Amino acid sequence: MIEFGILIFGIILYLLGRKSYYKFERDRKDKNNNSGVFLQLNTILLYSGFILMFFSILALFFL
Numbered sequence: 001m002i003e004f005g006i007l008i009f010g011i012i013l014y015l016l017g018r019k020s021y022y023k024f025e026r027d028r029k030d031k032n033n034n035s036g037v038f039l040q041l042n043t044i045l046l047y048s049g050f051i052l053m054f055f056s057i058l059a060l061f062f063l
Contacts, residue, residue, distance in 0.1 A: 003063075007056040014049030017042050 020042035 003056045003059045006052055007060070010049045010052030010054075010056055012049070013045050014053060017045030017047070017049055021046055 023042075
């Protein structure tokens with residue numbers, strides 16, 4: 001049951017990160033300067049949501 005909660009939380013984090021990441025891409029003026037993109041909040045949300053979804057799906061199928 002906790003895997004479903006983690007899966008839902010991961011989906012929410014992933015969707016929030018994806019929305020803010022694409023909004024950041026539209027608002028960014030300088031397309032060539034992308035330094036520090038992995039340390040921003042939107043990519044942290046995006047990757048942490050994906051990791052939570054991935055491991056909760058693995059736990060659902062293999063545990």
